[in-house]
Amino acid sequence: MAYTCEQCEASFTKLSQLLQHRRLENHWQKFTCPSCKKTYNRKQNLDRHMTKHADENSHHCPECLKVFTRKDALDEHCSQHENQSEHIPANDLVRVSMDNPELDFPIVLKFMPRSALTVDRLLSEIERVLQSYEQFVVDETFGIKLVHVAIVKGSGYRMKPTVDITQMLQNKKKKSNKK
Known part of the structure; x- marks a missing residue:
């Protein structure tokens, strides 16, 4: 079974040889977008790109109203809003x-x-x-x-016992007066 390059019609006995030839000669099948003429090496990338034209400018961020052409780009943008320090917790x-x-x-x-x-x-x-x-x-x-x-949350730590200096000095004076 022979493998043939669509670009130059060179023939190879193994698929790996054809793929190596395509890499070396840059003979990859190009997939072109009919709307904007952008080309892709993979059909999956073209299909993903075509969804942009199908629902162009239909994804809006509810926080800042920024417009995105793809849903995954909007989702990524929204996750950035959640991670921003501008979010103020309700108890702060x-x-x-x-x-x-x-x-x-x-x-x-x-x-x-x-x-x-x-x-x-x-x-x-x-x-x-x-x-x-x-x-x-x-x-x-x-x-x-x-x-x-910001209201700090957490269990904190156990406080060390406090020393009342005035009480300690008074006790010391009483002891020294008794002697």
Whole structure:
């Protein structure tokens, strides 16, 4: 049985010889995308690429609304969101302060658990402060600052007994006065 190269029609008795010939001569079958004319050496790669054209721009990140052409790329992107340090656990404390040159004082929300900080809470605080500012406009001079305090979790360690210095000195004085 003979193995023939489709590019130059060279014939080989073994498949391994044909594959070696293709590697040396760069005679690989090319698979071309009919939409964008991009070529691939493997049919599987072309098939994967074709799914891009089938559902182009249909995968959106719910966090940042970034658009992806492939579902696997979106999944990888979403896992990066989960690993980012920007994620604040619900029990950690946050404080929000908002400032603008037109305000006499910044709008400051006290420290609260992150789970208690909602959009409604922010907007109600802004509304409360801005009732006297009829011409107030939220523009690029409006700044928001978020302070995050991480609550440490864990069992901790056993504390060593503490020594009350004043009590120890008083006891020492009493002993020395008795002698």
